[in-house]
Structure formats: C-alpha cells, structure tokens
Amino acid sequence: MVGAMTTTATSAPVLPPLRIGRHVVESPVVLAPMAGITNRAFRRLCREYGAAGAEAGGASGATSLYVAEMVTSRALVERTPETMRLISHGPEEQPRSVQLYSVDPATAGLAARMLVTEDLADHIDLNFGCPVPKVTRKGGGAALPWKTELFRGIVSSVVREAARFDVPVTVKMRVGIDAEHVTYLDAGRIAEAEGRRPSPCTAGRRRRRTRGRPTGRRSRASRRR
Numbered sequence: 001m002v003g004a005m006t007t008t009a010t011s012a013p014v015l016p017p018l019r020i021g022r023h024v025v026e027s028p029v030v031l032a033p034m035a036g037i038t039n040r041a042f043r044r045l046c047r048e049y050g051a052a053g054a055e056a057g058g059a060s061g062a063t064s065l066y067v068a069e070m071v072t073s074r075a076l077v078e079r080t081p082e083t084m085r086l087i088s089h090g091p092e093e094q095p096r097s098v099q100l101y102s103v104d105p106a107t108a109g110l111a112a113r114m115l116v117t118e119d120l121a122d123h124i125d126l127n128f129g130c131p132v133p134k135v136t137r138k139g140g141g142a143a144l145p146w147k148t149e150l151f152r153g154i155v156s157s158v159v160r161e162a163a164r165f166d167v168p169v170t171v172k173m174r175v176g177i178d179a180e181h182v183t184y185l186d187a188g189r190i191a192e193a194e195g196r197r198p199s200p201c202t203a204g205r206r207r208r209r210t211r212g213r214p215t216g217r218r219s220r221a222s223r224r225r
C-alpha cells in the first residue's frame with residue numbers, strides 16, 4: 001500500500017485544508033465514524049498509514065480527522081463502561097473526534113457538557129444519518145431532521161455546551177428519508193444558523209434505503225459538495 005502511494009506521489013495539495021472551528025485538517029480524506037470498526041486500534045492504524053502516505057508525498061496525512069465509533073448520549077451520561085471505552089483515545093490522537101447520537105436535546109446537551117468539561121473530545125459530530133428502519137420508524141436517525149424543531153433543539157443544546165470550550169460541532173446527515181422527504185437543505189440551514197457546519201464525512205449523498213435498495217440519485221446541490 002505504501003509502495004503504491006510512492007509511485008503515484010504528488011506534493012501538490014489536492015484541496016485546501018479543511019477548517020473545522022479551531023482545527024485545520026490538512027488531509028482531503030477523513031475517516032467516517034463506523035460502529036464496530038473505527039475503534040482506537042483501527043484509528044491508530046489509519047493514522048500511521050496516513051503519516052506514511054504523507055511522508056511518501058501522498059495526499060493523506062497524520063493531521064486528518066479520525067472519528068470514533070458512535071455513542072448514544074444517554075449511555076454517555078450514564079457512563080456505561082462500554083461507552084467510556086468507546087470514547088477513549090490514545091495520546092497520539094489529535095483532534096479527538098467523538099460522534100453522538102441523540103433524540104433528546106436535554107440529554108444531548110448533558111453529553112456534550114460532559115465531553116467538553118472533562119476534556120474528553122476536541123470535536124463533536126452529531127449523527128443524523130442512521131438508516132436502520134427500526135430507528136427511523138420511531139422518528140430517529142435519518143428521519144430526525146424531518147422534525148425540524150427537535151433537530152434544531154439537539155444541535156442548539158450541543159453547540160451551546162461545546163462552544164464554552166471552543167469545541168466545534170458538525171452534523172452528519174443524509175439527503176433525506178426518501179424521495180418525498182428530502183431534508184438536507186432545511187437541516188443544513190438550521191445547523192448553519194446554530195453556528196455549525198455539515199460534517200466533512202457526511203453520509204448525505206444517499207437517502208436512506210427503502211425496500212432494500214438505495215433510493216434516488218444525488219441532487220444537483222449535493223453533487224456540488
């Protein structure tokens with residue numbers, strides 16, 4: 001893998017650095033959160049290969065963003081041992097990026113407060129992209145941005161807490177629930193109004209699956225991103 005990078009090496013940056021609040025991410029590639037995958041060991045491997053790639057002149061870099069596995073705000077506030085393990089980071093990890101899932105502004109705010117006051121994260125990503133029907137049927141995950149005031153409440157309470165410690169917040173979302181419920185534009189505007197940005201690892205290129213297959217094509221606006 002490193003050898004292949006060497007042969008295609010280029011020193012010119014592919015894109016300008018990504019700026020997320022106080023963080024400057026040099027790499028044009030970020031590691032999206034994946035439950036059961038992006039654990040501490042996996043992130044460390046990615047960072048090491050990123051550093052090797054950067055040294056070989058490639059586009060990847062050790063200064064990229066490597067998002068941890070999603071945790072629920074409720075489990076974090078309750079400090080379940082498994083959740084505390086999931087948000088643990090190695091000393092080499094900077095910035096430490098934690099993804100929160102929540103359906104309740106109060107709990108989301110408490111979770112964010114815990115992360116920033118206890119110095120457990122340098123970046124918070126909010127997960128509004130879960131496509132699992134069990135979750136979306138109850139109005140959570142990818143369906144949550146449809147309830148615009150609840151969406152605004154969650155983003156707002158997390159931003160309020162995180163901003164006190166200058167910890168930036170991003171929002172990861174999909175284009176919408178299905179072709180009839182496209183939410184990304186309204187949700188993006190709400191998140192922007194609350195002072196935050198779309199996530200660099202947004203899942204928004206696709207709507208959640210319906211009837212077992214991907215729905216719709218990317219909209220013109222999302223293709224531009």
Ligand SMILES: Cc1cc2nc3c(=O)[nH]c(=O)nc-3n(C[C@H](O)[C@H](O)[C@H](O)COP(=O)(O)O)c2cc1C
Nearest residue numbers: 032033034035037069070127129172201202203206
């Ligand atoms: C095994 C696995 C676990 C994932 N877990 C999460 C997660 O915890 N949080 C999240 O926002 N996205 C999660 N994703 C989605 C990825 O972050 C990414 O957005 C997605 O794979 C992009 O492509 P897709 O939308 O076409 O699947 C997961 C994806 C996979 C394959």
